Amino acid sequence: MNQISVGDTSAWTVIHGASVAAPFLRAAYAPSPCAGDLVEDQIDLFLEGTPSQLTTALSLLEKTISRSQLHAQGGYPYFQMLRFQPESDGTYYYCPINNPYLTFNASGYKTHHTGSLQVTLHFTRPNWFDSDPIELPLTNRNGEDVTGGIALFNHTDAHAGHDSSVLIKPDHIESALPAPLRFELENTHPTGEVQDIFTGLYHHPTNDEHDIFFCQSPEFMGGSLLYSPDAINEYYRRLIWSSTSWTDLGSWTLINTHVRLFSGRTFRPILHLYNSHLYNDLYLKIKLLKGSLVLWEGEAIYADPSYQYLIFPPVRIPPVSLLNENLPHHIDFAFFAQRHTSGTHQIDVDNLLLLPLDTSASFLGFFTLMEEAVLVDDSFFGKHNIRYPTLGSEAVGHLRQGGPLLLYPVEYNRLFFVQTNTSHQVDILRTSTLKAYYRKRVRLL
Amino acid sequence: MTHALFVSFLRRDFSGPFLPAVRLAPERLSWSAFGGPDQSIILAHGQIENLLELTSTLRFPVHIHDHQNTPVWWGFVDEVIIFLEDVQVKVSLVNLYNRVTIQYSFISPDNKLADQLETAPINNPQSQSEFGIKETMIHETDLDENFANALRDTFLSLHAWPFSELSQRSKPGEVYAQLHCSGWFKTLAWRNYKNLEGFYANYGPGPGVFAFGDANTHRYVGQSFQPGANVNLKYVYFRLRAEASPSTSLTARLHSQSSGYPGSLLATSSAVPASQVNGSKYAWIRFTFSTPVALSSGTVYWITLNPGGVNASNYFYIKTDENMEFSQLWRHGAYFNQSTGAWYPLPSETAPGTKPDLVFRFVCLSDTGLQIATIASAGDQFFEKILGLTTGIQTSPFRNNGYDCLKEIEALMKAGTSNKRWVLATVTSERFLKFYEQPDPDEADVYIDSKSRFFTKHQVQLPSYLPPVGRYARLAATTRVSLPWDRNRIPACFIESAAYFPTVDKLIIAKHSSS
Numbered sequence: 001m002n003q004i005s006v007g008d009t010s011a012w013t014v015i016h017g018a019s020v021a022a023p024f025l026r027a028a029y030a031p032s033p034c035a036g037d038l039v040e041d042q043i044d045l046f047l048e049g050t051p052s053q054l055t056t057a058l059s060l061l062e063k064t065i066s067r068s069q070l071h072a073q074g075g076y077p078y079f080q081m082l083r084f085q086p087e088s089d090g091t092y093y094y095c096p097i098n099n100p101y102l103t104f105n106a107s108g109y110k111t112h113h114t115g116s117l118q119v120t121l122h123f124t125r126p127n128w129f130d131s132d133p134i135e136l137p138l139t140n141r142n143g144e145d146v147t148g149g150i151a152l153f154n155h156t157d158a159h160a161g162h163d164s165s166v167l168i169k170p171d172h173i174e175s176a177l178p179a180p181l182r183f184e185l186e187n188t189h190p191t192g193e194v195q196d197i198f199t200g201l202y203h204h205p206t207n208d209e210h211d212i213f214f215c216q217s218p219e220f221m222g223g224s225l226l227y228s229p230d231a232i233n234e235y236y237r238r239l240i241w242s243s244t245s246w247t248d249l250g251s252w253t254l255i256n257t258h259v260r261l262f263s264g265r266t267f268r269p270i271l272h273l274y275n276s277h278l279y280n281d282l283y284l285k286i287k288l289l290k291g292s293l294v295l296w297e298g299e300a301i302y303a304d305p306s307y308q309y310l311i312f313p314p315v316r317i318p319p320v321s322l323l324n325e326n327l328p329h330h331i332d333f334a335f336f337a338q339r340h341t342s343g344t345h346q347i348d349v350d351n352l353l354l355l356p357l358d359t360s361a362s363f364l365g366f367f368t369l370m371e372e373a374v375l376v377d378d379s380f381f382g383k384h385n386i387r388y389p390t391l392g393s394e395a396v397g398h399l400r401q402g403g404p405l406l407l408y409p410v411e412y413n414r415l416f417f418v419q420t421n422t423s424h425q426v427d428i429l430r431t432s433t434l435k436a437y438y439r440k441r442v443r444l445l
Numbered sequence: 446m447t448h449a450l451f452v453s454f455l456r457r458d459f460s461g462p463f464l465p466a467v468r469l470a471p472e473r474l475s476w477s478a479f480g481g482p483d484q485s486i487i488l489a490h491g492q493i494e495n496l497l498e499l500t501s502t503l504r505f506p507v508h509i510h511d512h513q514n515t516p517v518w519w520g521f522v523d524e525v526i527i528f529l530e531d532v533q534v535k536v537s538l539v540n541l542y543n544r545v546t547i548q549y550s551f552i553s554p555d556n557k558l559a560d561q562l563e564t565a566p567i568n569n570p571q572s573q574s575e576f577g578i579k580e581t582m583i584h585e586t587d588l589d590e591n592f593a594n595a596l597r598d599t600f601l602s603l604h605a606w607p608f609s610e611l612s613q614r615s616k617p618g619e620v621y622a623q624l625h626c627s628g629w630f631k632t633l634a635w636r637n638y639k640n641l642e643g644f645y646a647n648y649g650p651g652p653g654v655f656a657f658g659d660a661n662t663h664r665y666v667g668q669s670f671q672p673g674a675n676v677n678l679k680y681v682y683f684r685l686r687a688e689a690s691p692s693t694s695l696t697a698r699l700h701s702q703s704s705g706y707p708g709s710l711l712a713t714s715s716a717v718p719a720s721q722v723n724g725s726k727y728a729w730i731r732f733t734f735s736t737p738v739a740l741s742s743g744t745v746y747w748i749t750l751n752p753g754g755v756n757a758s759n760y761f762y763i764k765t766d767e768n769m770e771f772s773q774l775w776r777h778g779a780y781f782n783q784s785t786g787a788w789y790p791l792p793s794e795t796a797p798g799t800k801p802d803l804v805f806r807f808v809c810l811s812d813t814g815l816q817i818a819t820i821a822s823a824g825d826q827f828f829e830k831i832l833g834l835t836t837g838i839q840t841s842p843f844r845n846n847g848y849d850c851l852k853e854i855e856a857l858m859k860a861g862t863s864n865k866r867w868v869l870a871t872v873t874s875e876r877f878l879k880f881y882e883q884p885d886p887d888e889a890d891v892y893i894d895s896k897s898r899f900f901t902k903h904q905v906q907l908p909s910y911l912p913p914v915g916r917y918a919r920l921a922a923t924t925r926v927s928l929p930w931d932r933n934r935i936p937a938c939f940i941e942s943a944a945y946f947p948t949v950d951k952l953i954i955a956k957h958s959s960s
Contacts, residue, residue, distance in 0.1 A: 074906055198924070268924065299934040311930040360924040366903050396904050399892060402924040 001445070003085040004029065004043075006064055006097075006121070008078035013060055015045055018088065023049025023057045023117075031445075039127045043082065047117045054117050058102075061121065065100045068123075072098065079381065084129060084445050091131045093445060097123035128177055129445055130380055133437035136173075136407075138166040140210075145169070147435070149186070154419050154430035155272070155351070156214045157233040164353075165210050166434060168413040177441040178359075178406035180379040184387075184435040185417065186372065192427060193368035197375060197398070198311075198418040200268070202356035203408035207261045210414060215252040215333070215352040222250015223349070228274065232351045232428055236274035240346045244339060251289065251334035252352060254317065256327040262317035267354035269312040270418055271335075272426050274348035276308045282339050282347075286312050288319055289332040295319050300338070303347075308425040309418075314357055355416055359406045367397030368422055379404035380439050407438050450517055450910065450947050452487055455506040457575065463505060465498065467491030467622070471509050474518045475944040478883075478915035479858060480630030481871030482518045483942065485509065489622040493529065496622040500525050500536045503607050504576045507626045508874065516874035517910050521632075521827075524625035530617050540608040543572035544580035545601045546637075548847060549588040564593050569605035577826045579635040582847045629872045633824040634851035640819075642674035642742075643809040644843030645773075647802050653765035655791055658691065658752025661783040666763055666791070667700070667707050667749030668803040669776040676809035677737035679839070681714065681748050684727045684764035684804045691719035691760060693753030697732035700747040706779055706788035707747035712738040719753070719761075727764055729806070737810055737839070745776070748807060755783075764804035767793040771802040778803040810839035813857045817868065817880055820857075824850025828872070832879040837863025869915045884917055887929065889937035892921035897952060909952045912943035 003017035004027050014020045016027035028044040047057055070076035079096040086093070105111075105118040137145035140152070140163035153162045173179060181201070187194050202213070216233045218225060223239035241247040254262070269286060285300040296319035303310055318328050333352075339345050361377065369375055369386060375398070377384040382404065386397040407413045415436065421427050452469040455462060467489040477483040485507070489499055502522045509518040524537040546566045566580070573579075583600065585593065647668075657663040681697045694716035700707035714732035722730055732750075740746060752761050765778060777800035778791040790800040818833030819842070825831060838860060844853055858868040858880075866883035873879065884890070891913040892900045899907040900921060907913060917937035920926045926935045944953045 200924070268927075301930045302933065304929050307929075311927055313931065313934050314925050357924060362924045362927060364902070399900070399902050399904050399921065401892070401921050401927070403895070403922060 001029075001084060001086055002088045002090065003083075005083040006061070006080070007083075008067070008080055010078060012083060013064075015043075017085070023047040023053040034127050037127050039125050040122075041125050042120050042122045045119050045121060047119065048115060050115065051113045054112055054115070058117075058119070061102055061119070065102065068097060068100050082125070086445055091440065093129035093131055093440075093442065095125040095129050097121075097125050099124045128441050128443050130180060131440035133182055133380070133439055136168050136436040136438055138168060138434060138436055140166050145172075149433035149435050151188075152185075152417060152432045152434050153428070154417075154426060154432075155232050155428040156210060156353075157216065157351070159233075163210070164418065165213070165414050165416040166436070167208055167210075168407060168415065168436070169208075170410050170412060173407050173409045173413065173438060175407070175409040175438065175440045175442070177443060178408050179438040179441045181405040181407050181415075182376070182378040182380065182437040182439075183405070183415070184374050184376050186374045186433045187369045188371065188432050189430045190371055192421045192430070193370050194375075194419045194430070195365040195368055195422045195424075196420045197363040197365070197369075198268075198270070198355060198360075199362075199377075199405065200355040200360040200416045201358050201405055201407070201413060202265070202416070203358055203411040203413045204261060204263065205411050208412045208414075212254075212258040212261050213267075213354045213356070213416070215354070217350060220250055220252055220349065222248075226348075231274050232272065237349045238346060239335075239337075239349060240344060241337065242342075242344045244342055246285075246336045246338045249335045249337050249347075251332040254331045254333055256330045259318055259328040259331055262354075264316060264318060264321055266314045266316045266357045268314050268357055268360070269333075270353045270355055271310040271312065272350040272353070272428070273308050273310070274350040276425075277303065277305055277347050279303070279339055279341070279345065280305055281341055282337065282345070284310060284312070284335060284337045286315060287334045287336060288315065288317070289334050290329055291332075295331065306424055308423075309420070317354070353416070353418065355418065356414070358408075359403060361400055361402035361405055363398035363400055365398050367395065369397065377405065379406065449512050450509050451511070453508045453510070454502060454522075455508075457504050457506075459506060463502065465489070465502070466495040467499065469624075471518070471947050472623075473944060473946055474509065474910065475942060476518070476912060476914040477628075477630075477942040478867075478869045478871075478940070479855065480628055481873075482520050482628035483630075484628070485518050485520065485626040487624040487626065489624060493620055496527050496620065497534075499527070499622050499624065500534070502624065503536060503538050507624075511908070511910065515911070519872075519874045519876075520626045520628040522624050523627040523631075526623045526625070528614060528618065528621050528623070530620065531614055533612055533614050535610040535612075536607045537610070538576065538579070538607060540604055541572070541576060541606065542579050542581040542601065542604040543569040543576070544578050545597050545604075546580070546582045547585060547588070547593040547597045548582055549585045549593045551589060552587050562590070562593075564590075564597050567597055567601050569601055572605040577632065577635060580637055582637055584847070629827055629876055630870060630878070631851065632827055633821065633854060634849045635826065636824040636850050637847060638820050638823050638844055638850045638853050639847075640674075640842055640844045642672055642842065643676045643811065644841050645670045645672070645805075645807040647766055647771035647805055649764065649766040649768070649770060649804045651764060651766050651768065651804065652795060653767040653791070653793065653801050654762045655765050655780065656688070656760060656762050657750070657780060658693070658755055659688070659757055659760035661755055663780055664755065664783040665749045665751055665781040666778065666803065667747045667780070667788070668771075668778045668805050669702060669745055669747045670771075670807060671745045671773055671776060672740045672742055672809070674742045676740050676842070677811060677839075678712075678740055678807060679734055679737045679810040680806075680808040681732045682729045682806040682808070683732075683750060685722050685730045686727045686762045687719060687722040687724045687759075688762060689759040690724070691722070691752070691756060693719050693756075695719060695722070695730070695732070695753055695761070696751045698749045698751060699734070699738055700749060702745040702747055707749050707781075711746075716753075722761060727762070740809065747779075748805070749781070765791050765801045766804050767795045767799070767801045769799060769802050777801065808841055811842045812836055813838045813840055813860055814862075814868070814880065816840070816842045817854055817857050820844075820850050820853050821878055821880075824854075825878070828876050828878040830877045832877060834862075834868065834880050834882060836861070836868060836882075871915065883915070883939070886917050886937045886939070887932055889917035889919045889928070891916050891918045893918050895922035909950055910945045910947065912940065912945065912952055912954070914940050914943050916940055
């Protein structure tokens with residue numbers, strides 16, 4: 001090991017190897033074996049120097065401990081970490097340390113004043129080590145392997161540049177374990193502000209296409225297809241019914257090659273409406289059908305009329321595991337609606353996104369994201385905020401739901417975004433730019 | 446990561462601080478949406494003689510606060526247990542009672558129930574001035590008056606001061622003390638609640654019936670009564686039977702009193718078709734005042750019944766009570782003779798010349814929020830202020846079950862509000878008792894992550910020792926729960942109660958025991 005340090009990004013203290021300074025002499029570290037996500041671990045530190053140097057070093061270690069405790073309470077901004085550099089000029093790897101404390105060798109109280117000391121730093125750490133962030137080249141129809149920011153639209157259709165997702169190629173993720181993602185999403189739209197943002201990641205060894213996630217209205221079976229230049233792909237479906245019972249409004253067919261690509265993963269269907277509806281007693285639900293056979297039925301959702309989109313319960317596609325010896329059967333993704341009020345009812349359906357939940361996060365805004373403001377989400381630090389470049393400041397503006405966003409190495413990863421404005425609309429012409437970073441994650445240094 | 450919490454005491458009369466010569470550390474704190482700070486256990490270490498001094502802290506106010514002096518938990522010392530080497534000593538307020546009443550039944554020589562009586566309450570004023578009034582009503586059967594009084598006096602003598610208990614420890618151990626503390630809300634159980642207003646009734650049993658609506662000489666019937674509090678009349682009931690097939694509609698009417706009989710008309714109930722009155726047997730018939738009518742305390746009122754016409758073949762009978770069992774002594778029934786234009790006392794077959802009552806029920810309603818505040822005021826001994834609410838739910842305020850104020854209030858809290866939500870309560874650190882409506886589940890305002898940390902919707906972390914009890918929480922650890930779409934599939938979770946263990950910084954969310 002070329003070097004081991006302790007501290008945080010504001011200040012590092014080398015405790016082993018290159019550039020180590022008295023009284024720190026060396027460190028002995030044998031990572032504890034563990035199958036779980038958290039490891040109870042320790043590192044032995046050997047110190048030699050004047051009693052004054054030793055006292056200063058111990059104060060420094062105690063400061064690290066107190067900063068870690070303060071960080072846990074939100075009173076200090078940085079993780080306390082161990083930093084490892086396996087080889088000279090090589091990559092640094094970090095692990096946050098929690099619940100740290102020091103113990104001393106039995107004769108420490110004597111040797112402290114004669115110039116040597118052995119102390120053990122005990123701590124809990126994640127069962128992995130992460131590198132510094134590395135910018136990811138991003139690909140969609142606005143550019144290939146773009147760094148420095150790629151353009152996003154707030155919908156995906158056949159028109160040039162209308163992409164709401166980015167692809168990350170397998171070659172660009174060098175990590176032994178799923179790697180934490182950091183993204184920076186800048187609002188570049190001159191009008192309106194962003195309220196909520198939904199993200200999701202999908203990974204697959206071979207699939208680099210986005211078509212399977214977006215179901216467009218021309219392919220919907222049911223209702224009438226209507227033209228509008230303002231609709232996604234310029235068409236939407238008008239679905240009309242009059243029963244007060246649950247009524248089948250129609251379906252999209254997920255062909256068997258697509259079902260195979262969904263791989264039994266879970267998706268959150270987000271249905272975009274061309275127009276908001278006006279009903280305060282409308283419920284919808286999804287059924288996965290094989291012909292008339294119901295393979296899976298979701299819970300009904302209340303279609304709040306103040307929203308121009310509907311989010312359905314997570315659905316696994318296909319709903320049960322298959323042997324995978326043949327192509328899976330195709331599935332009809334069917335919509336059912338119910339209003340208890342009698343009369344003729346109508347909704348205008350624009351498109352459906354199957355938002356992947358491999359790893360995902362929702363950002364529910366209590367501050368809006370104005371033009372040029374940047375939503376930053378860092379799954380390594382487990383923090384997010386809004387950055388205001390013109391003001392040079394940052395603030396937390398969203399309640400974040402979901403776990404860390406992780407990229408799967410040696411696979412195609414696709415990152416999706418859905419942005420809503422303060423009127424609960426997915427304003428489809430909204431634009432933004434995206435930068436993304438990852439940290440290599442390894443179990444063994 | 447544990448948090449330092451600090452314990453402080455006030456003297457029993459809140460006059461100033463009490464500084465025990467022991468080391469104190471909270472071991473467990475709990476809160477409930479139905480009362481705020483609920484229970485706590487505080488550990489004390491020190492010299493034996495100083496630990497024993499803690500027995501004098503019963504009913505001392507306790508405050509627990511964090512390093513920034515933010516109040517975390519507050520209440521009073523309910524029980525002290527001193528663990529000595531081999532023995533433990535417990536002193537407790539749990540079985541202390543300094544006001545006692547016996548409710549008893551009396552059996553006659555022929556072994557039949559003769560009467561049900563209540564002794565006068567007996568008090569221990571010294572104990573009451575020290576700890577507050579803590580009353581109990583003991584229910585016994587087959588007693589006479591002397592026996593009941595002796596039982597009451599002995600019970601008071603044995604329970605007027607803190608109860609102590611000596612026992613052996615299961616195995617010798619460390620010398621320390623445990624202070625078991627309760628929240629102030631629990632002190633509402635120290636007083637019983639009775640309200641004989643708002644429900645006026647005479648069930649008879651009679652004898653007596655009176656025909657009316659059969660002739661002008663029997664045009665209307667009525668009953669007087671006198672509320673002892675300001676109430677709102679909603680329903681009146683009479684026991685009626687139809688003769689033949691009257692086709693009229695009946696109405697009940699509220700009058701003021703004039704010269705001892707019904708005077709000015711104040712309100713009229715909704716009409717009840719005569720077809721609803723049974724022709725073969727007497728049944729309770731309800732008359733409803735669509736808008737409750739305000740009645741003033743101390744004013745005599747009459748409720749009269751108008752048969753809707755006179756018909757010699759098709760008319761009504763009403764049950765009367767010639768035994769005059771109605772508890773209001775000077776109130777009675779009457780009938781109106783249209784031929785003379787005057788009201789007369791109802792006739793009595795068994796005791797001519799007396800003034801029989803009708804058999805009736807008059808039901809008044811009030812907002813349950815007002816009732817909660819009234820009962821809380823009746824049970825209040827330690828609160829600085831009581832802050833109520835309007836629930837929009839109207840029920841009878843009458844109470845005569847011998848229940849304590851806490852039980853009565855908890856029942857009303859569960860009855861909820863017109864928004865179909867519970868009434869919640871908390872006691873602030875200033876001892877303000879505050880009742881409020883359970884939040885809207887669609888407006889969940891706290892989130893919990895996978896590490897059991899609570900956040901506000903603005904992502905501000907709440908300390909684990911200040912749990913969001915009485916609020917709705919949602920999971921922040923997953924995107925699979927999203928408002929408003931998942932409100933039926935995975936509703937927000939109401940946090941009814943929580944317990945915090947400071948030594949391990951562990952918060953346990955639990956369901957309130959009474960829900």
